[in-house]
Amino acid sequence: MHRRQLNTLQWVLILSALPIRSVFAADSDNHCRVLPPPKVLQKLEQTTNTQTDPQAPNSEDDAQAPIQVSAEKSDAVLGDYAEFNGNVRFNQGNRHISADNARVDQQSERLDASGNLIFADKMFTITAESLTAEVATNEATLSQASYWLNGKQIHGDAEQLQVTAESDLILNGTNFTTCPPESQSWLLEAQKIEIDSSEAWGKIWGAKLRLWDVPVFYMPYMTIPVSDQRKSGFLFPSLSTSTTNGVEVALPYYWNISPQFDATITPHVMTNRGLFLKTEFRYLAGEDQRGQINIEYLPDDRKLATKPDRYLYHFNHSGKINEDWRVLASFTDVSDNNYFNDLKSDVSRSTDNQLMRVGEVSYFQPNWNVSAKVQDIKVLGENEVPHQVMPQLTYTYNQPALGYGTDFEFYSEMTNFAHRDSGMNTATRLHFEPTVRLPYQTPSGSLIGEVKLMQTFYEQNDPMRQLNESVSRTIPQVRIHGKMNLERDTTWFEAPYRQTLEPQMQYLYVGYQDQSGIGLYDTGLLYDDYYGLFRDRRFSGLDRIADANQITLGVTSRWFDEANVEAGKISLGQIQYLRNSRVSLTNEVQDQSVSSSALAAEFDFRLVNDWYWSSAVQYNTTFRSVARGQTSLDFRPHTNKLFQLNYRYVPDIADEVDISQAGVRAAWPIREDLHFVGNFYYDMRLKRAVETYAGFQYESCCWAIRLAYRHYLKTNYEDPNLPPISPRETFESGIYLNFVIKGLGGSGPLGISDMLDEGLFNYRRPLYLKN
Incomplete structure (x- = not known):
């Protein structure tokens, strides 16, 4: 065998400049990767004399690495030509050429190779009948040729x-295709x-798409992105049908305006309503600020008798001006109350009924911010x-390790409502809140003492003259919170475990002041779960500060x-009232017979194998009744395998209405490439189904x-901006179809997780309770 180093042949490897790797952006799991035929891989292994992964990083620059040439026979005339025959191999770093015959003409600076030709580097592998390379023109x-992108699904042929x-x-x-051969x-x-x-970017002439060898699409000319850079073009359409909107077809168009701007324009046709046009515009303002503008418009809604125009506009911006300044702005408005209930918006869900409009600018320093x-x-x-908050100015100051182990915090705000x-x-409203805190922490426990003074001033304008014009409120607060961390080794069903015991106690004193002369501007009752028992306040906002003299265990x-x-x-916890609170939202007289809060209990257990049980209950020990409760039983043997039974109960949630609902949710692979996701929720009080969902996905x-099929209870609001619909649908049913071709402009594989989030009750939050 003849082997020698020929540096003059470095140019024969100019194929490394081929940009095939970036033509298609499809990636996949290992089991989906399409590899060259075994005989090609075997020959490559012989060429490289190793089983190195073609994607493995090279220890040196391929362009500067020395070239090694080997062949069974060689014949060379210095300055004229060199011929190689029989198992010819060129190696340079991660680049490899294998052929039966090769000739290098140094006069014309040309390389010809043929016979079982293979070219490979860490980006791709190519087989061909022959190779011709011109060094003078590169x-x-x-x-x-046949080509395979290493580590990708993309492969194809070229004459x-x-x-x-x-x-x-x-x-x-x-x-080209991403499918296995x-x-x-x-x-x-x-x-x-x-x-x-x-x-x-690339240009394609005479493009023809075949599905199962049947031509279904022809485009004389089209362009495609050839890297991770964005490219204008149509995205995959979606198709669905529902009882209220009829047949729905949406065809999004993506417009890559510039590196800092892009837009997605989606004509959405609904046979029962008309043409629903959705536009999303995104922008970057430098490296640290970004924003989004959404405009949605449905003219002459045919579903409604008066054919009103329905619309949405949304603006969102966030980021930092520099290291110290932050900005945030968001604004959303819709034409009517039932906009999200009737139309599929890109901004919000039908279960959302609050539109936030906020603008904020903040300045941060190590110990303070405004x-x-x-x-x-x-x-x-x-x-x-x-x-409306028009405006609110806040100033916060923190000084840890003030002295004698204490921390100091100062919060203040001035708000105009x-x-x-x-x-x-x-x-x-003008509010000042200085706090001195003395923490003591060890691995076995902690003890925190806290003293706070809350000083608030109000200047109020009440046309009904039921509120005080000026209010000065001064309320002291003392809080002591202690916790211990104990543990021991134990056995549970003959299995060894480490058990912890974490008792905690909090004493809270908050002074009383009559607040009936203060209006309600931003205050509501907070929900008390186990962790909520250890808060230092009952209400959000500052319009009501509940007095307290209590111990929480x-x-x-x-x-x-x-x-x-x-x-x-x-977890088990309860508040013991040493003195009942006299402050309420509505200024009504509080029940002084209640000496303790509801007993809050939370349970989470892995029962056996992959079975899990979780529950949360608030039990009123005074009246011996359940204040609210939820429980779920899960079987989760795998990421995409789930079976869940759940139940929730909330009495008197509004106008003496009780919630008593049971549900079942499942996600299960029928086989490796076919999955089922479904849920069913039933209102046990009204004796009717609340939601039914069933979806099949093949991938x-x-x-x-x-x-997918979905039947669900609609949220219908009274709406002064729209004429009444009689009757307005209580339930809506729909069939939905999504299709993706991977590697051809699709958004990637459809996920099981987003199917679990379909509908009114999201997985892992199906029993989330909030007034």
Whole structure:
């Protein structure tokens, strides 16, 4: 065997400039990767004399690495030519060429290779009948080529594959797919593909898409992105049908305006309503600020008798001006209260009924920050209109380790509350809240003492003259919170565990002051779960500060297995009132017979194998009744395998209405490429189903399809902006179809997780309780 180093042959490897790697952006799991035939891999292994992964990083620059040439026979005339025959191999770093015959003509600076030709580097592998390379122009041509992108699904054939002097790529009589060779569900054929490496986009002439070898689409000319850069073009359409909207077809168009701007324009046709046009515009303002504008418009809604125009506009901006300044702005408005209930918006869900409008600028320093904010909330379907914050100025100062182990914190705000209704009360509130905290922490426990003084001033304008014009409120607060961390080794059903015992106690004193002369501007009752028992306030906002003289007792116990994974947890807690609070939202007289809060309990256990049980209950020990409760039983043997039973109960949630609902949810693979997701929720009080969902998803390595059915209870609001619909649908049913071809502009595989989030009750939050 003849072997020698020929540095003059470095140019034969100019194929490394081929930009094929970036033509398609499809990636996949290992089991979906399409590899060259075994005989090609075997020959490559012999060529490299190693089993190195073609994607493995090279320890040195390929362009500077020495070239090694080997062959069974060689004949060379110095300065004229060199011929190699029999198992010819060229190696340079991660680049490899294998052929039966090769000739290097040094006079014309040309390389010819043929016979079982293989070219490979860490980006791709190519087989061809012959290779011709011109060193003077850095051009190369391969005939009857087949190519594979290493680590990707993309592969295809080309009658001729050319590399130009500018490293552009031209494929004639070519095709590509992401499907395995034995099952090519789709194939894109083209007369010619031209890839401009400098512009990072390509041109395709005579494109023909075949599905299961049946031509379904032809485009004389089209362009495609050839890198991760964005490219304008149509995205995959969606198809659905529902009882209220009829047949729905949406065809999004993505417009890559510039590196800082893009837009998605989606014509959405509904046979029962008309053309629904949705536009989303995104922008970047430098490296640290970004925003989004959404405009949605449905003219002459045919579903409604008067055919009103329905619309949405949304603006969102966030980021930082520099290291110290932050900005935030968001504004959303809709034409009517039932906009989200009737139309599928890109901004919000039908279960959302609050539109936030906020603008905020903040300045941060290591120990202090200041911010200015304006805020308005539009509540859909409610007659009561919240107050506007116009504006709010806040200043916060923190000084840890002030002295003698104490920490100091100071919070202050000045807020002006306005209202769109001139008949409503308005106010300006000034609040100061200094806090001194003395923490003591060890691995076995902690003890925190806290003293706080809350000073608030109000200037109020009440047209009804029911509130005080000026209010000065001074309330002291003392809080002591202690916790211990104990643990021991134990056994549970004959298995070893580490059990912890975490008792905690809090004493809270808050002074009393009559606050009936203060209006409600931003205050509501907070929900008390186990952790809420240890808060220092009952209400959000500052319009009501509840007096307190109480002790909270709680304990948590956890069990950890030998792998230090939590196998179970129990938490129990209750507030004991030394003196009942006299402050309420409505200024009504509080029930002084109640000496304790509801007993809050939470349970989480891994029962056996992959069975899990969790529950949360608030039990009123005075009246011996359940204040609210929820429980779920899960079977989760795998990421995409789930079976869940759940139940929730909330008495008197509104106008003496009780919630008593049971549900079942499942996600299960019927086989490796076919999954089912479904849920069913039933209202046990009204004796009717609340929601039914069933979806099937098939996903192969190169395409995916989802077919789903949904029947659900609609939210219908009273709406002064729209004429009444009689009767308005109580339930809506729909069938939905999604289809993705991977590697051809699709958004990637359809996920099981988003199917679990379909509908009114999201998985892992199906029993979330909030007034």
